Every structure is written in structure tokens, then in C-alpha cells.
Amino acid sequence: MAYVTDHNDPRSRAVVVPHYSSLNFINPNFPLNYHPQGLVPLGFALNPAVVAQIELYRSISLQQLINDEGLVPSQEEEQRRNVVIWKLKVIVMEWIKNVACLRRLPENHIRAASATILTYGSYGLGVHNAESDIDALCVGPWFASLTEHFFIVLHDMLAKRVEVSDIHCVKDAKVPLMRFKFEGISIDLPYAQLKVATVPENVDILNSMFLNGIDETSWKSLSGVRANNSILQLVPDIKIFQELLRCVKLWAKRRGVYGNLFGFFGGVHLAVLSAFICQRNPNVKLIVLVSIFFKTFAFWPWPTPVILQGSMLPRHHPETRSPMPIQLPCSHEYCHSNITTSTFLKIRYEFRRGYRHIQDLLKAQFNWRNLFEPYPYAKNYQNFLKITLSTCKEDELADWVGWVKSRFRSLLVKLEELHASCDPNPTEYSDTSLQDPNVVFYWGLIVSKSDDVDLDLVQKEFKKNLGTGFKGPTGKITISIIQTSQLPKNLQHVDTHLVLSNPTQLVPTYLGFGGGPGHPSVGFIS
Ligand SMILES: Nc1ncnc2c1ncn2[C@@H]1O[C@H](COP(=O)(O)OP(=O)(O)OP(=O)(O)O)[C@@H](O)[C@H]1O
Numbered sequence: 001m002a003y004v005t006d007h008n009d010p011r012s013r014a015v016v017v018p019h020y021s022s023l024n025f026i027n028p029n030f031p032l033n034y035h036p037q038g039l040v041p042l043g044f045a046l047n048p049a050v051v052a053q054i055e056l057y058r059s060i061s062l063q064q065l066i067n068d069e070g071l072v073p074s075q076e077e078e079q080r081r082n083v084v085i086w087k088l089k090v091i092v093m094e095w096i097k098n099v100a101c102l103r104r105l106p107e108n109h110i111r112a113a114s115a116t117i118l119t120y121g122s123y124g125l126g127v128h129n130a131e132s133d134i135d136a137l138c139v140g141p142w143f144a145s146l147t148e149h150f151f152i153v154l155h156d157m158l159a160k161r162v163e164v165s166d167i168h169c170v171k172d173a174k175v176p177l178m179r180f181k182f183e184g185i186s187i188d189l190p191y192a193q194l195k196v197a198t199v200p201e202n203v204d205i206l207n208s209m210f211l212n213g214i215d216e217t218s219w220k221s222l223s224g225v226r227a228n229n230s231i232l233q234l235v236p237d238i239k240i241f242q243e244l245l246r247c248v249k250l251w252a253k254r255r256g257v258y259g260n261l262f263g264f265f266g267g268v269h270l271a272v273l274s275a276f277i278c279q280r281n282p283n284v285k286l287i288v289l290v291s292i293f294f295k296t297f298a299f300w301p302w303p304t305p306v307i308l309q310g311s312m313l314p315r316h317h318p319e320t321r322s323p324m325p326i327q328l329p330c331s332h333e334y335c336h337s338n339i340t341t342s343t344f345l346k347i348r349y350e351f352r353r354g355y356r357h358i359q360d361l362l363k364a365q366f367n368w369r370n371l372f373e374p375y376p377y378a379k380n381y382q383n384f385l386k387i388t389l390s391t392c393k394e395d396e397l398a399d400w401v402g403w404v405k406s407r408f409r410s411l412l413v414k415l416e417e418l419h420a421s422c423d424p425n426p427t428e429y430s431d432t433s434l435q436d437p438n439v440v441f442y443w444g445l446i447v448s449k450s451d452d453v454d455l456d457l458v459q460k461e462f463k464k465n466l467g468t469g470f471k472g473p474t475g476k477i478t479i480s481i482i483q484t485s486q487l488p489k490n491l492q493h494v495d496t497h498l499v500l501s502n503p504t505q506l507v508p509t510y511l512g513f514g515g516g517p518g519h520p521s522v523g524f525i526s
């Protein structure tokens with residue numbers, strides 16, 4: 001009788017595994033095979049009872065990690081969000097009555113007028129946590145327009161509420177929306193206008209009766225709700241899909257591959273990838289699905305698109321230019337993507353790193369924490385691109401930063417043209433030595449010498465790009481190259497068990513600039 005232990009995890013002693021000695025015979029060179037009932041190391045006959053016990057233990061420790069990381073919101077948190085949504089529904093009902101009065105509709109039309117809120121995004125899929133925003137679509141009738149009644153009348157009503165802060169309109173996005181905080185919770189609120197007089201509270205937006213004659217912007221705004229409905233219909237088991245997606249999102253955030261504006265995945269991309277794995281592997285437990293997820297996408301033949309079964313077939317669309325096309329469910333289109341050559345290579349590298357880690361699942365030293373370990377930027381890069389965004393007034397900063405972020409893809413592409421590879425760390429920092437309100441980004445930069453990049457040219461072209469289309473007050477932007485030692489202390493934080501034996505080998509091989517066996521996460525998969 002013995003124990004399987006996750007090192008550094010005192011809880012690991014909770015599960016007793018018989019015949020521990022047999023674990024020593026798991027040959028690390030035999031890849032794992034995936035079987036609906038569990039994991040089997042290929043080429044080696046292992047006592048199935050032992051494998052089952054280890055799997056049980058791994059499942060328990062993964063659940064423990066999900067709880068420890070706060071991936072599932074508490075009941076109080078859920079209740080808080082429910083109240084916010086209920087309050088938003090009350091506000092839009094009041095709004096639509098006001099608009100009906102403004103439009104001088106007959107009394108009975110005013111009485112019948114209604115609008116509603118439909119949630120989508122991570123909240124709609126049930127995979128949000130305390131930090132997630134609420135994506136809430138406002139659905140209104142024929143007489144409430146986007147430009148006047150949504151962006152002016154509703155905006156002003158919301159701005160007057162004590163619960164609402166940091167409200168701003170994002171009018172020039174593909175899906176125009178208002179963004180604000182309601183009782184501290186971030187809300188994305190787009191608008192869809194239906195050609196009906198009354199919008200039922202739980203309007204079925206897949207019903208053609210409600211979709212007849214709607215404009216293109218409303219159709220796009222509805223796409224998030226349609227995609228969510230469709231994913232939830234297509235997966236065989238919603239609960240296990242949610243669990244897988246929670247794990248995958250944590251992995252993507254920790255490894256620095258989450259953030260659509262930075263050229264990585266957004267929530268919708270990971271939702272489709274997770275649904276794809278769930279569809280093809282019904283009745284499979286979570287730890288096996290996590291393993292299959294990494295195995296599948298580590299070796300996916302990109303740019304072959306990922307398409308859910310039972311979805312519409314995508315038409316040829318400009319979005320197919322993405323190196324990692326992922327179909328938007330319930331649509332002929334692909335999810336919008338900003339992936340560039342360098343971010344593609346990083347994502348693929350991280351899939352393969354995940355696959356390598358998960359290969360050790362049955363080994364005694366396996367620890368889930370390694371899979372979800374924060375990406376060690378300070379150890380992997382010697383140079384960083386420092387991007388400082390500032391405005392004179394605090395209340396102008398969010399709009400300016402939002403605008404610059406929406407243009408980051410062009411900056412990444414320009415750098416790639418100049419043979420500089422960037423790893424755009426999506427985390428926002430603040431430079432406290434500056435007087436103006438500011439947001440600072442530190443992106444890993446790979447160049448042979450820091451003066452190799454023509455930074456003046458990069459800045460000039462990026463500023464030109466930023467100059468077209470922004471309607472708010474323009475802020476400042478400065479781009480410089482700094483060394484690891486100049487990073488803020490919290491980014492320099494060193495995780496002792498990752499310290500390199502050879503500090504000159506700081507370059508990840510995925511960027512194609514070398515690296516080698518001295519690097520802790522390099523060179524195991526070509
Ligand atoms: N790049 C995109 N392509 C297509 N639809 C998108 C894209 N980005 C966002 N959406 C739609 O908007 C919804 C909300 O996006 P959001 O960025 O809030 O992500 P999310 O899935 O809610 O994850 P998070 O928990 O990070 O908020 C998505 O679920 C999707 O329907």
C-alpha cells in the first residue's frame with residue numbers, strides 16, 4: 001500500500017493507491033493512448049486497477065485546482081450577477097417606454113412596448129468567474145434606433161445611475177456596444193433592433209419571425225447569442241464541456257495565449273475548440289478530455305479549419321486568412337482572429353508544451369500546476385518592447401487604450417516585416433513614475449541586437465494607423481526597447497524551479513531564433 005503524490009501538495013495524501021511500485025514501470029517513452037474509459041500507456045500492460053486509481057487521483061487534484069483557482073464563482077457572486085442582469089432588464093424596460101413616449105406612439109403601443117437583455121459570452125456559457133465581464137445583448141423593437149435611442153437615450157439613463165461607472169460607447173467596432181461597470185462588474189452591452197413592436201423577455205432569436213428584415217449591424221450583434229445557443233445544443237454534455245473550457249481558459253491565460261486583440265485566442269475560439277473535443281469524445285471524463293485537447297491541437301494540420309459537426313459549412317470569407325481558422329457556430333463565417341505569424345508560433349508551441357506535460361499524467365511526479373504555470377516572460381526574453389499609453393485626463397484613458405489595443409495587430413505585423421518577433425504579453429501595467437494616467441505593456445522581443453529594429457519607423461507607421469478613425473481625444477504613445485533588468489519587479493519575479501542553468505539560452509525555439517536543450521521548455525517537439 002502506498003501513495004501517489006503531487007509534489008508540494010499536502011492534499012495528495014488523501015488518495016491511497018495500491019501497488020504503488022508498479023507506477024515505476026510506466027515507461028515515459030510510451031505515449032498515452034486515449035480510451036473512452038481512461039488512459040492507457042501504449043506498449044505496456046499496466047494493471048487497470050492501478051491506472052483507474054491514478055486517474056481518480058488526478059481527477060480529484062484537477063477538481064481541487066479548479067476550486068483553488070476560483071474558476072467556479074461562489075453562490076454570492078452568482079447572486080450578485082443575477083441581480084445586475086435583473087436590474088439591467090428593468091432599466092431597458094423603462095428605457096423603451098421612454099423611447100415610445102419620445103416617438104409619440106399611441107397609448108396602447110406604449111403599454112405594449114418592451115425590450116430585453118440576453119446574456120452570451122462566457123457568462124451565457126456558464127464558464128465565467130469573478131473577473132469575467134457580462135456580455136449582455138440589449139434587444140429592442142423597431143422604433144428604438146442604435147444611433148439615437150441606444151447610444152444617446154439609454155446611455156444617458158445608465159450614466160445617471162449610481163451603480164454605473166466608466167461608461168463609454170464603442171461605436172466603430174464590428175459589433176458596436178456600450179461598455180461600463182455596473183456595481184463593479186464589467187458589462188459589454190451591444191444592441192439588436194428587431195422589426196417587432198414587443199420583444200418578449202426570453203425572445204427566441206433563432207425564430208425567423210423575429211429576424212425578418214433586421215439590419216446588418218443587428219444581425220452581427222445577435223451572432224454571439226446565436227453562437228452560444230448553438231454550442232450548447234451541439235455538445236453532448238454541457239457540464240463536462242464547461243469544465244473543459246474552464247481548464248482550457250485558465251491554461252491560455254496563464255501561458256499568455258489569451259486575448260484576441262493581442263493576436264491570441266478569445267473566449268469564443270476556445271469555446272469552439274473545447275466543444276469540438278467534447279463532440280468527438282462523448283462519455284469521456286474530464287482528465288481524458290484535457291489530454292485529448294492538447295494532443296489534438298498540438299498536431300492539428302493548420303490552416304485546416306476547426307468546424308463543429310452539425311454546424312453550417314463556412315463560405316469562403318476574408319477571415320480564412322487566419323493561420324488558425326475556427327468556425328463561428330451557427331454561421332457561415334469564421335471567428336474573427338488577429339493571429340499573426342509570431343502569435344501562431346507561440347500558440348502552437350504552447351499546445352505542444354501542454355501535450356508534453358499531459359503525457360506524464362500517470363507518472364508519480366505529475367503536477368497539474370506545471371500545466372498551468374504562468375509564462376516566464378522575464379526568463380525567456382532579454383529584450384522587451386515597452387509601449388506606454390497615457391492621457392492627460394483619467395476618464396480619457398480607457399477609450400485611448402481600447403483604441404490602441406484594437407490596432408495592435410498592425411504593430412505586430414509591422415515588427416514581423418522588420419524581422420522582429422514579438423510575444424505580446426496582454427497584461428496591463430502602470431508606470432507610477434509618470435504623472436499622467438497611463439497603461440504600459442511589456443512585450444517579449446526577439447532581435448539579435450536591440451538597435452536592429454528601426455523603432456522610429458515602427459512608431460511613425462503605428463501612429464499614422466492610430467490617427468485614422470478615432471473620434472475621442474488622442475492620447476500619447478511611446479514605444480521603446482528595454483532590457484529584462486528594467487522590467488517592473490512583479491514581471492521580473494523568478495520562479496526558482498525554472499531558473500536556467502545556462503542564462504544565455506533565453507530564446508524560445510518557437511520563434512525560430514535558436515534556444516536549445518538548456519532551455520527548460522525547449523526542444524522536446526519539433
Ligand atoms: N473574435 C471574435 N469573433 C467572433 N465573435 C466574437 C469574437 N470576440 C467576441 N465575440 C463574441 O462576443 C462574445 C463575448 O466576447 P468576450 O470577449 O467577452 O469573450 P468571452 O467568451 O465572454 O470570454 P471572457 O470570459 O474573457 O469575457 C463571444 O462569446 C462571441 O460570441
Ligand SMILES: [Mg+2]
Binds near residue numbers: 121133
Ligand atoms: Mg465576456
Ligand SMILES: [Mg+2]
Binds near residue numbers: 121133134
Ligand atoms: Mg465581452
